[in-house]
Amino acid sequence: MQLILVGLRRIDYVYYGFEFELQGQGFAGRMNLSSMWFGHRMMGTEVAPQYLYLILDDWEYGYSFREVDLSSDESGWHQPGRVVIGDIMRETASYLPCSFFHLPAQRGKPWHFSAIGSKILAMPPRGEQDGLDPGSGCLDVLTRAVTYVPRHTDEHRPIYFHIGNRLFMLGMSSFQYLDLLKGNQQLPWCDLPKPPFDSYCATAHAVHPHKRTIFVSVGLLFPNATFSFHMTEDGRSSAWKHVGDWILPFQGQAYFDHKLNTWIGLSMHGDERGHIFSCDLEPAITGRRPDVKYAHEYLFSSNPNEAHRGATLVCMGHESKYCLVECVSICYLKRADQEAYFRHMFRLTTFFLGYNETGDLTTGHLRVRYYFAPKDVTSFACQLPVVFSM
Numbered sequence: 520m521q522l523i524l525v526g527l528r529r530i531d532y533v534y535y536g537f538e539f540e541l542q543g544q545g546f547a548g549r550m551n552l553s554s555m556w557f558g559h560r561m562m563g564t565e566v567a568p569q570y571l572y573l574i575l576d577d578w579e580y581g582y583s584f585r586e587v588d589l590s591s592d593e594s595g596w597h598q599p600g601r602v603v604i605g606d607i608m609r610e611t612a613s614y615l616p617c618s619f620f621h622l623p624a625q626r627g628k629p630w631h632f633s634a635i636g637s638k639i640l641a642m643p644p645r646g647e648q649d650g651l652d653p654g655s656g657c658l659d660v661l662t663r664a665v666t667y668v669p670r671h672t673d674e675h676r677p678i679y680f681h682i683g684n685r686l687f688m689l690g691m692s693s694f695q696y697l698d699l700l701k702g703n704q705q706l707p708w709c710d711l712p713k714p715p716f717d718s719y720c721a722t723a724h725a726v727h728p729h730k731r732t733i734f735v736s737v738g739l740l741f742p743n744a745t746f747s748f749h750m751t752e753d754g755r756s757s758a759w760k761h762v763g764d765w766i767l768p769f770q771g772q773a774y775f776d777h778k779l780n781t782w783i784g785l786s787m788h789g790d791e792r793g794h795i796f797s798c799d800l801e802p803a804i805t806g807r808r809p810d811v812k813y814a815h816e817y818l819f820s821s822n823p824n825e826a827h828r829g830a831t832l833v834c835m836g837h838e839s840k841y842c843l844v845e846c847v848s849i850c851y852l853k854r855a856d857q858e859a860y861f862r863h864m865f866r867l868t869t870f871f872l873g874y875n876e877t878g879d880l881t882t883g884h885l886r887v888r889y890y891f892a893p894k895d896v897t898s899f900a901c902q903l904p905v906v907f908s909m
Contacts (some may be wrong), residue, residue, distance in 0.1 A: 569588075569589050569590050569835060569836075569908065569909075570586050570587065570588055570589065570660070570908070570909055571586075571587040571589050571833065571842060571844075571867075571906055571907070571908055572584060572585070572586055572587075572634075572639060572660060572906065572907045572908075572909060573585045573587060573615065573844070573865070573904070573905070573906050574629075574632055574639070574641075574900075574905040574906070575892070575893060575896050575900050575905075576626035576627060576628075576629075576896060576897050576899070576900050577893035577894070577895040577896040577897075577900075578618070578621050578626075578895075579895075580621070580623045581621065581622050581623040581624040581625070581626060581643070582621070582622040582624060582626070582641065582643070583618035583620070583621055583622075583893075584618055584619060584620040584621070584622070584639070584658070585615050585616050585617070585618050585619070586616055586619060586660070587615065587616060587867075587890075589835075589842065589867075589869060589908075595611050595612070595613050595888040595889070596886045596887070596888045597611070597886070597887050597888065598885060598886065598887070599868075599885050599887055609822075609825070609849070609864060609866075609889040611888070611889065612864060612888075612889035612890060612891055613888070613889070613890055613891070614890065614891050615865075615890045615891065615892075615893070619663075620658060620663075622641050622643075622656055623645075624641065624643035624644065624645055625643050625644045625645070626897055626899075627897045627899040627900075628643040628644065628899070629899050629900055629902075629903040629904075629905045630676045630677060630678075630903070631643040631644070631674075631677065632905045632907075633679035633681070633686065634907040634909070635681050635684075635686065635699065636909075637659050637660050637661045637662075637909055638657050638658065638659050638660075638699075639657070639658045639660060639907060640655060640656070640657050640668065640679075640686065641655060641656040641657075641658065642655040642656075642670060642671065642677075644674045645670075652670065653667045654667035654668055654669050654670050655667065655668050655669070655670045655671075660909055661909075668697060668699070669697065669706070669707055669708060671688050671690070671693075671695060671697075671708050672693075673688065673690025673691055673692055673693045673695075674690075675690065675691045675718075675719070676690075676691070676718065676719060677689065677690045677718070678690075678718055678721055678724055678735075680724065680726050680733050681726075682726060682731050682733075682750055683731075684698060684699050684700040685697065685698055685699065685750075686699055687711075687733065688708070689714065689718045689721070689724075689735070690718055691717060691718055691719060692713075693710065693713065694710070694711045694712065694713050694714055694748075695708040695709060695710055695711060696708065696709055696711060697709070711748075711756050712748075712756065712758050712759060714735070714746060714748070714759045715746065715759055715761075716735075716737045716741055716744070716746065717737075717740075717741065719739075719740075720737040720738060720739045720740055720741035721735050721736065721737050722736050722737060722738045722739065722766055722767075722769075722770065723735075723736040723766065723767040723768075723769040723770060723771060723772075723773060723784065724736070724767075724771070724772060724773070725767065725769075725772070725773040725774075725775070725782050725784070725798075725800060726775070727775070727800055727804070728775050730749070730804060731749060731750045731751065731752065732747050732748065732749045732750075732804070733747065733748045733749075733750075734746070734747050734762070734767065734800060734803060735747075735748075736765075736766035736767040737766070738766050742764070743764060743765065743766045744761060744762075744763070744764050744765075744766070745761075745762045745763055745765060745766055745767060745803065746759050746760060746761055746762060747759070747760045747762050747803070747804075748760070762803055762806050763803070763806055763807070763808060765808045767782075767784070767798060767809075768784070768786060768791070768796045768798060768811050768813070769782075769784025769785060769786065769796055769798070770784070770785055770786060770787035770788065771784070771785070771787075771831075771832075772784070772832075773798065774832075774834035774841075776797075776834070776839055776872065778837075778838060778839045779797065779839055779872065779873070779874070781797045781798065781799050782797065782798045782799070782800055783795060783796070783797055783798075783832075783834070783841070783872060784796050784798065784832065785830065785831075785832040785843070786813065787830070791813055792819070793817045793818055793819035794813045794814055794815070794816070794817060794818070795813065795814040795816075795818065795832075795841075795872065795880065795882065796811060796812065796813045796814075796880075797811070797812045797813070797872075797880050798810070798811050798812075812878075812879065812880045813880060814872070814879075814880045814881055814882050815879070815881070816881070816882045816885075818843050818845075818868055818870070818882070819845055820845060820847050820866055822847075824849060824850070825847040825848070825849055825864075825866075826847060826848045826849075826850075827845065827846075827847060828846040828847060828848055828863065828898075828901040828902055829845070829846045829901050829902035829903050829904060830843060830844060830845040830846065830904065831843075831844045831903065831904040831905070831906050832844075833906055833907065833908045834908065835869070835908050836908060836909075838871065839871055839872045839873060840869065840870070840871050840872075841869070841870055841871075841872065842867060842868065842869045842870075842906075842908060843867070843868040843869075843870075844865055844866075844867055844904045844906045845865070845866040845867075845868070845904075846863055846864070846865055846866075846892065846901040846902070846904055847863070847864055847866055848861045848862065848863050848864075848901075849861065849862050849864065862891070862892075863891075863892035863896065863901050864889050864890065864891055864892055865889065865890045865891075865892055865904065866887065866888075866889055867887065867888050867889075867890065868885060868886070868887050869884075869885070869886045870882040870883065870884060870885045870886075871883045871884050
């Protein structure tokens with residue numbers, strides 16, 4: 520195994536710009552680089568800006584991690600409807616920052632990532648060239664320390680939740696949790712009662728932060744229904760409960776907004792596609808269909824030359840601020856005798872949510888900017904952008 524550190528520089532006794540590449544047979548144990556300083560975020564002299572962490576499978580051996588500063592007021596940000604060069608906002612697109620971390624693993628597996636606090640857990644199946652398996656990687660983006668946690672065995676489109684220190688994994692044939700605060704102990708995943716549905720049929724999921732309850736809606740090849748699962752504070756679990764024959768209005772993960780006291784999610788289907796929904800899950804505790812509101816603003820690109828490929832909604836963690844990361848493809852024509860080619864781009868939209876005077880959900884302070892996607896990124900990473908806010 521060879522560990523390569525690329526791009527190390529020293530300015531004012533501050534180290535930053537690390538890039539990790541794991542080559543060879545892999546290794547077990549802990550690689551702790553927390554004693555080194557990375558940029559001004561660790562110096563305590565400034566308020567740390569808010570970063571978006573974008574994970575792409577454009578690396579030949581796996582995934583690259585990039586850090587995008589959303590607090591920047593660079594000229595690349597625009598307000599929707601603002602006149603720009605050629606009347607096309609993407610003309611001001613930027614290139615993504617260079618990657619600071621590389622993870623060797625099977626490409627095309629965007630479902631195998633989760634985040635808790637400042638840690639990103641990367642759990643894709645290991646590559647065929649790997650020998651000794653150290654487990655799943657756990658990267659702390661603040662300290663850049665890398666540790667390893669046991670790898671779960673259910674590799675087909677898992678869904679992750681977290682309640683407190685525990686990470687839950689809902690897979691095709693299992694439902695398990697892993698305690699992440701057990702020091703250096705390599706505790707295995709613990710089995711929980713299997714759900715009465717296939718995770719492949721899950722359309723939306725949410726966690727009640729106070730009731731320690733998981734909600735999962737299923738559809739597609741399964742009759743529309745919503746189920747719940749409760750964990751007590753002492754770690755005891757209950758059985759899965761059928762809540763009702765209705766589904767949550769979101770696609771994928773919904774976030775609990777403490778300021779608005781509701782769940783927020785993105786709609787990807789029907790007439791409400793590209794709109795933000797709010798949903799009160801309190802009635803669902805007792806089995807009643809929750810009240811739903813949606814914002815009238817359409818947040819996907821409305822440019823006919825930008826084909827939608829996928830999107831992920833990210834909660835910015837406070838003050839009802841969110842970021843929508845949409846992947847679009849643009850068809851470029853060269854000459855009449857040449858074939859057209861496509862270029863993928865990431866369209867970032869930041870906004871705040873609130874209720875207006877009539878009680879309707881609405882967005883405000885919208886900003887939009889574009890980034891070029893790396894050429895080697897796969898279609899899977901475009902259909903489901905892997906992105907976290909910290």
